[in-house]
Amino acid sequence: MQPDIEIYVLSCPTENIINWLNQDFxxxxxxxxxxxxxxxxxxxxxxIPVTILERAAGKRFTSVWFDSAHTPWDNDAECAKQAYEALACEIRCNIQGWQEDSKDDPDLWWRINSHGEGPYIWR
Known part of the structure; x- marks a missing residue:
């Protein structure tokens, strides 16, 4: 279980993200x-406290941070998949989840868009 969940949504208005959350919560x-x-x-x-921060990564990515270990998702990727289904906007998240001493490439992310999903180097 992760201590929190965070995803990044490409070019999606905050209002649409709130509407997505209203569907299930x-x-x-x-x-x-x-x-x-x-x-x-x-x-x-x-x-669960949620922070939606526009322009969190570049000008077009909005961070959606769920500050709790008690979300319906086991990891960021599960949340990203549900968000993509609801929002139809590209979603990115940390590929390995939250790990304090991870030796994985910090630029390796999981990306979901209209072309499919898979690992992505995000620099």
Whole structure:
């Protein structure tokens, strides 16, 4: 189990991301600003803080960070797949998940888009 989940969404408005979350979760406490939004979602009995940060990676990628180990996904890739199905926007996430002392290439990511999914070097 990961301590948190984070994905990166290409060229997708914050409003669309919030609408995706509203499909599967009870969303509350939405506070938007010019760089994204902070909100909470409820999954089972867990209340999960979510931060949506526009332009988190370059000008076109938005970070969606679920600050909890109690999400419905076991890893970032599972979340990325669900997000891609709902948003139809390219999604990227860390390929190896969260590991403090990982020796894997930090530029190796998992990418899902209309051409399929697989490993991707993101520099």
């Amino acid at each position: 009870e969303v509350s406490g939405i506070a938007t600003n010019d760089t994204g939004a902070k909100l909470t979602i409820t999954y089972n009995t867990a209340i």
